[in-house]
Amino acid sequence: MKIKSLIYFLYLLLLCFIPSKSVAQSKLVIVLRVDDVLSRNTEILPRSITPFQNAVEQRGGKVTWLVIPHRLIESANADGSLVRELKTTVSRGHEVAQHGYNHICLVCGQSGHEMWCPTRPLLYSEQMQLIQSGRKLLQDSIGVTAALFVSPGHNEDSTTYRALTDNGFLWISTTKSVRKDIFTGLYNLPSDAEYTWSMTDANYRSQLESALNHIRAEGEPQGCYTLLFHDYFIRQAYAGGIVVRWIGEVMDSLNLRYGNRVQYMTLSGAAQYFKTVTSLSQSGPPVIQSLTSQNYPNPFNPTTTISYALPKAGNVMLKVYDALGREVSTLVNTHQESGRYSVNFDASKLSSGMYIYKLTSGSFSEVKKMMLVK
Numbered sequence: 005m006k007i008k009s010l011i012y013f014l015y016l017l018l019l020c021f022i023p024s025k026s027v028a029q030s031k032l033v034i035v036l037r038v039d040d041v042l043s044r045n046t047e048i049l050p051r052s053i054t055p056f057q058n059a060v061e062q063r064g065g066k067v068t069w070l071v072i073p074h075r076l077i078e079s080a081n082a083d084g085s086l087v088r089e090l091k092t093t094v095s096r097g098h099e100v101a102q103h104g105y106n107h108i109c110l111v112c113g114q115s116g117h118e119m120w121c122p123t124r125p126l127l128y129s130e131q132m133q134l135i136q137s138g139r140k141l142l143q144d145s146i147g148v149t150a151a152l153f154v155s156p157g158h159n160e161d162s163t164t165y166r167a168l169t170d171n172g173f174l175w176i177s178t179t180k181s182v183r184k185d186i187f188t189g190l191y192n193l194p195s196d197a198e199y200t201w202s203m204t205d206a207n208y209r210s211q212l213e214s215a216l217n218h219i220r221a222e223g224e225p226q227g228c229y230t231l232l233f234h235d236y237f238i239r240q241a242y243a244g245g246i247v248v249r250w251i252g253e254v255m256d257s258l259n260l261r262y263g264n265r266v267q268y269m270t271l272s273g274a275a276q277y278f279k280t281v282t283s284l285s286q287s288g289p290p291v292i293q294s295l296t297s298q299n300y301p302n303p304f305n306p307t308t309t310i311s312y313a314l315p316k317a318g319n320v321m322l323k324v325y326d327a328l329g330r331e332v333s334t335l336v337n338t339h340q341e342s343g344r345y346s347v348n349f350d351a352s353k354l355s356s357g358m359y360i361y362k363l364t365s366g367s368f369s370e371v372k373k374m375m376l377v378k
């Protein structure tokens with residue numbers, strides 16, 4: 005009897021060391037999206053995005069900040085610290101995206117929605133005005149031209165999509181569950197769930213377990229999961245830094261479970277990655293048109309990500325050259341299985357200008373340009 009249970013125990017132990025198939029084979033892209041930066045509630049301190057950013061960064065992650073542009077010029081932010089923090093966060097590879105203009109509806113005056121109103125649809129000209137004013141504020145204040153848009157109140161219509169594409173936006177994040185172009189040239193990457201809206205010590209652990217279970221159940225099979233946060237630093241939940249502690253624990257668990265299979269991306273980075281993958285899988289087998297996607301961000305300073313997909317295994321070489329054709333860096337030189345890959349390119353030691361990256365695999369090679377602007 006004793007020996008039997010010992011064998012059973014050893015068998016269970018052995019099972020622990022055999023990774024499950026889905027975990028072993030597929031990448032899991034994790035996106036961290038923070039909405040409503042910055043709220044008007046100035047009572048809860050610190051009013052800073054840095055603690056959250058640092059907790060994420062220490063664990064290899066990236067944050068996507070959904071900034072309400074008008075907040076940057078409101079009196080609560082007159083000391084300029086928010087603008088400084090946002091500039092810093094962008095320079096460290098996190099993303100700033102646009103969340104409407106001021107999050108107040110110009111038709112009915114309510115806050116909570118903006119691009120779409122139950123009273124009457126906003127006209128194309130009205131939506132253009134909101135989108136362009138917000139975009140200009142982000143450009144003037146923090147020097148960022150946002151490529152990604154999220155509609156305040158999660159409400160928008162096809163007029164919004166048209167206005168966004170007419171302004172050159174590439175990506176959107178909505179509550180629609182589809183991960184694809186929801187309008188010609190406007191790719192959607194939805195968020196999956198939010199756990200920290202009203203976090204307390206009492207629900208901290210159950211919310212942690214819910215998030216990890218949901219990532220396992222929904223994120224693993226679809227290869228992607230977007231965790232949503234709301235203006236975490238001003239909500240009650242921020243007291244004692246509870247949300248910062250929470251995201252740290254979530255990421256520690258993910259890193260432990262998935263190792264380097266987990267890939268943290270900005271929302272735009274992930275959208276670009278999946279758009280490339282989808283167009284490749286739709287084009288069917290062997291017809292190889294393009295393996296690499298345009299690096300993101302581009303122009304960049306000083307880091308950017310190059311993604312590519314291999315339809316079959318082989319020796320892969322990814323090199324970077326300067327404008328005169330001199331080799332600057334070898335990013336990949338190894339045998340790789342078929343699948344999708346992303347590589348970071350750090351140009352902090354290089355000077356501004358055009359660079360070229362070349363991917364070679366078997367008889368296939370492809371060249372793309374990218375721009376470093378310091």
Ligand SMILES: [Zn+2]
Nearest residue numbers: 109111112121
């Ligand atoms: Zn309204």
Ligand SMILES: [Zn+2]
Nearest residue numbers: 039040156157
């Ligand atoms: Zn919002």
